[in-house]
Amino acid sequence: MIRLxxxxxxxxxxxxxxxxxxxxxxxxxxxxxxxxxxPSGSGKSxxxxxxxxxxxxxxxxxxxxxxxxGALSEEERSLLRRxxxxxxxxxxxxxxxxSALGNVELPMLFAGTPADERRARATQALxxxxxxxxxxxxxxxxxxxxxxxxxxxxxxxxxxxxxxxxEPTGNxxxxxxxxxxxxxxxxxxxxxxxxxxxxDPAIAERARRVVRMADxxxxxxxxx
Amino acid sequence: xxxxxxxxxxxxxLRGHRLRTALSxxxxxxxxxxxxxxxxxxxxxxxxxxxxxxxxxxxxLIVFPGRVxxxxxxxxxxxxxxxxxxxxxxxxxxxxxxxxxPMAVATERVRYGDRxxxxxxxxxxxxxxxxxxxxxxxxxxxxxxxxxQGGNEIVLGLTVANELFRGENPLGRIxxxxxxxxxxxxxxxxxxxxxxxxLDEVVFVPVSTAMRVFNRSTLFRILVDVRMRDxxxxxxxxxxxxxxxxxxxxxxxxxxxDALLAAFSSILNALTLALVGIASVSLAVAGVGIMNVMxxxxxxxxxxxxxxxxxxxxxxxxxxxxxxxxxxxxxxxGLAGLAIGAGAVRVFVGIYPSFPASxxxxxxxxxxxxxxxxxxxxxxxxxxxxxxxDPVAALARR
Numbered sequence: 301m302i303r304l305x306x307x308x309x310x311x312x313x314x315x316x317x318x319x320x321x322x323x324x325x326x327x328x329x330x331x332x333x334x335x336x337x338x339p340s341g342s343g344k345s346x347x348x349x350x351x352x353x354x355x356x357x358x359x360x361x362x363x364x365x366x367x368x369x370g371a372l373s374e375e376e377r378s379l380l381r382r383x384x385x386x387x388x389x390x391x392x393x394x395x396x397x398x399s400a401l402g403n404v405e406l407p408m409l410f411a412g413t414p415a416d417e418r419r420a421r422a423t424q425a426l427x428x429x430x431x432x433x434x435x436x437x438x439x440x441x442x443x444x445x446x447x448x449x450x451x452x453x454x455x456x457x458x459x460x461x462x463x464x465x466x467e468p469t470g471n472x473x474x475x476x477x478x479x480x481x482x483x484x485x486x487x488x489x490x491x492x493x494x495x496x497x498x499x500d501p502a503i504a505e506r507a508r509r510v511v512r513m514a515d516x517x518x519x520x521x522x523x524x
Numbered sequence: 525x526x527x528x529x530x531x532x533x534x535x536x537x538l539r540g541h542r543l544r545t546a547l548s549x550x551x552x553x554x555x556x557x558x559x560x561x562x563x564x565x566x567x568x569x570x571x572x573x574x575x576x577x578x579x580x581x582x583x584x585l586i587v588f589p590g591r592v593x594x595x596x597x598x599x600x601x602x603x604x605x606x607x608x609x610x611x612x613x614x615x616x617x618x619x620x621x622x623x624x625x626p627m628a629v630a631t632e633r634v635r636y637g638d639r640x641x642x643x644x645x646x647x648x649x650x651x652x653x654x655x656x657x658x659x660x661x662x663x664x665x666x667x668x669x670x671x672x673q674g675g676n677e678i679v680l681g682l683t684v685a686n687e688l689f690r691g692e693n694p695l696g697r698i699x700x701x702x703x704x705x706x707x708x709x710x711x712x713x714x715x716x717x718x719x720x721x722x723l724d725e726v727v728f729v730p731v732s733t734a735m736r737v738f739n740r741s742t743l744f745r746i747l748v749d750v751r752m753r754d755x756x757x758x759x760x761x762x763x764x765x766x767x768x769x770x771x772x773x774x775x776x777x778x779x780x781x782d783a784l785l786a787a788f789s790s791i792l793n794a795l796t797l798a799l800v801g802i803a804s805v806s807l808a809v810a811g812v813g814i815m816n817v818m819x820x821x822x823x824x825x826x827x828x829x830x831x832x833x834x835x836x837x838x839x840x841x842x843x844x845x846x847x848x849x850x851x852x853x854x855x856x857x858g859l860a861g862l863a864i865g866a867g868a869v870r871v872f873v874g875i876y877p878s879f880p881a882s883x884x885x886x887x888x889x890x891x892x893x894x895x896x897x898x899x900x901x902x903x904x905x906x907x908x909x910x911x912x913x914d915p916v917a918a919l920a921r922r
Contacts (some may be wrong), residue, residue, distance in 0.1 A: 354834060354915045373837055382836020389919065393831045397540040409529050410837040454835075 301493055302328040302351055302462065307360035320346040322516040323360070330461070333479050333485065333494045334428050335507035337463035343516040344497045345466060351495060352464045353377045365461070382411055386455030388484075392447045394439040400426060400450045401435040407458050421478075425453040429483055445476025452483055463495040469503055481506060525841050534848035542819070545853065548810075548817045548845050552857020552898065553864055555807030556891045559720050560865025560883045564594030565872070566796025568881030570789060575880070577785050583622075583657070584781040585748040585760055587615070587767070591777055605771040606742035609671050609732060614766060616651075620751055620759040626671065627654035627745040630655035630738040632728055635700045636688040643684055643727045645701060647734020655749045658723070661685075663695045663710030666730055683724040687709040701729070704737050756780055800887075807894060810857065811902035818850050818906035822913075829910050830918025839911040846910045850903020851896060858895025862888060 308323040328334050328351075336344040349355040350362055353369050360511060362369045365384070369377060381387075394403045404422035404472045413421070426432050429449040439447055455463055465484060469477035481503060488494035496507060504510050510522045589607040609626060616624040628647035633640050650668040652658070658665065666677055668864045678699060685694050685708075694708045705731060715723040734740070750759040760778050767776045822829070832842055862883075869881050 349916045352834070354919075376838050378833070378838045380836075381834060385836075387617060387834045389831075391827075392836075393827060393919065395831070397536055406832075407835040409533065410525050410832065410835065410841050412525050414526075415529070458836075 301330040301332075301365060302326075302495075303361075303363040304347075304357075305361040305363070307350065307357040307362060309350060309355065310358040319516050321350070321357070324516070324518055326511065326518065328493060328495065330493055331488070332509065333488045333507045334496070335504035335510045336340070336495065336497045336513060337499060337501065337504040337510055338513035338519075339499065341515075344360050344513050344514040347493065347513070348464050348466050348497050348514075351462075352378050352387060382407060383458060384463045386458065386460040387465045388448070388451050388455050388463065388465040388468045390470040392439070392451045392471075394447055394450060394454075396439050399436050399438055400431060400442065400453075401504055403439070404454045404457050406454060411458065421457055422453070425442070425457040426450070429453045443476070444472050445479055448472060448476070448480050449483060452480070452487070456487060456492070460492070463487060464493065465494070465496045467498055468496065469498070469500065477503070477517075489517075525844070530841075530844055530848050531852070533845055534852050537821070537825075537845075537849055538852060544817055544820075548814050548853045549857040549860060551810035551813040552807070552854050552895055553860035555803065555810040555898075556758075556858050556861025556866065556895055557864035558803035558861075558889045559800055559894070560807050560862055560887055561872075562799035563796055563887035564865070564869040564881045564883040566792065566799050567884045567887075568879050570792040570796065571880045572878075573788050573792060576784065577781060577788075583750040583753045583756060585750060585756070585763060585778055586779050586781070586784070587746040587748060587763060587776055588744070589742055589776055604775045605773065607746060607776060608743065609735070611767065611770060612743065612746050613671065614770065615746060615748060615763060618759070618762050618766060620755050620762055622749045622751040623654055624650045624746060624748045625649055625655045626743045626749060627652070627746040627747065628731055628734045628738070628740050630740065632702050634684065634688065636694075636697065639688050639690075641684060643681075644721060645734060645738070646721070646726050646728050647731040647738075647740075648728055649731055652728070652747070655747045656723075659713040661711045662693075662709070662712040665710055666728055667709070671730075672732050674730045674736060676704070676706050676733065677709045677730060679710040679712065679728040680708060681712050681722075681724045681726045682714050683722075684727055701727070702737070714798055738765065756782070806896075807898055811854075811898040813851050813900065814850055815902040815906060817853070817856065818846065818903055819909070820908050820909045821849070822846065825910075826913060826918040829913050830915040833913075833915035834919065842911045843907045847903045848908035849901065850907065851899035854895045854899025854903075855892070856858070858892050861895070862891060863883045865891075 304326045306323055307321055308319060309326045311320060324347065336347060338344050346355065350357055353364065356370050364380065382459045395406070398406070403424050404425050408418045408421065423432065423435065426435050429452055431446060431449055431453070432447060434442060442450065450478045463484065468484065469480055472480060484494055484496065485506065496503065498504050508524060511518055512520045587607065590604050612624060612626040615621060625648050630645050631642060632645045633642050648666065649671050650666050653665040661682060665679055667675065678701070680694060688694070688699065694711060697708050698705050699708060712723060746757070748763060750756050760780060763778050768774055829842060866883060869883055873879065873881055
């Protein structure tokens, strides 16, 4: 499903070069639940961006469902993100001017889905995260846990193959964090490939496989 | 992405910043209102002049001495003959001419008692009142008769009569023009500016008297009223042929009223365009305002742009979304400006009812097109900046 072969990601900073990823090789099968763990600056977010087709390797190969992403055009990568990949962010990234329902509808808006189908699917996705009764609330009227659940509904409304979560519980209290993780894992059990970036060992332990990173390299991989 | 969804999305973003949106819309509205108002006034001025000419009658030829073209070559070639009362008499007999009136002009002091006023004195004949469609306030115009037999009758323009007589009845009184004495036979009804003269500010005396007392050898103009409007060009040729025969040279200029009208019309058109040009400057300023607002918006909404890209929005969709915002701002401004401009013109017409000002259809269409162009023109660059944002960097910030 996801395959990185000798991937480097290098940034130019001033005269020097910074290697955010050094020769990373990783394979993630469909339906797997993988945690990326490591201190900040270890390259885990960069890896997630590359896996999510938001960024491209400087060197090496990245294959998503067998297609080499580095060779795809900007537009093709956009379409991959739209149809195959869902994102969940630490800071939710909900649009404050839209209701919960409007936020969940957003990916379908750009996909050109007709309005009534959009509404039906978004309502369904909100039901799946247990927020059907909050559909008309705006983000500032929702708690942190509820916001993240709206964001998860938005991430899965296009029926993607992969769900990428970047510190999804980083901004939540313990109780909400557990709720959100339960929700993500229930999605994963239904066949969605789940990749969670975290620096919280308790969150990471819940994954089938924990990939520990430091200085842009994979240090250990632990299967549980 | 569907067009309506795009518009709704852009409108939603604008609703998020009401004050900023209102200010940008106001900027464009002022520009468009200026364009609409100024074109309406310019067009009004043109219409006003056309109406004035129409009041003169549209079958008028004006003959004056001299050619408008450059003359030169050997000496003795450029001699200009006087335009005489005999010329007038012959012109008046042409078959295509209904009637004709000579004009001699001098400025002289007109006095009654101890009051005096420097006014243009027009020497002419009885037919002048018919050719120029003058109406009398009281008394009669100059008596008909042999144009060479100059009497001492005088007809006063309304202002002249009011100033000199201050409520006294001028009819039958004697006024002095320079050292000469004239008897008032009539006062014109109010008329105002018409062609070169304000007819309220002139006096009329018989043409031969005027030529004699002012020591003029040439007429200033001969006005020719043509029988059939369709035969204006033919009549013009008749007049030119007659004058060529009498003077043995092409030394008079005959213009039709249409030519005069066209000249005025093109001058006023240029004036209107100049006004529009000035008004457009304010539109350009408004456009820069839109650009500024959109740039701020793009910078402020980096996270949103990053999110849209992460959700699979194509670059051209992001471009379209931001461009739609700029265009919405501009078009809302355009509509508001049209309303304001139309209101301003209405107020103006309320104050000056005789001025036929109304925004021409082309100006309404053009200002809407212009506001659309402003939105697109000044919105493209900020929108392109939005599409060029790196989603990773854009999402990194809160």
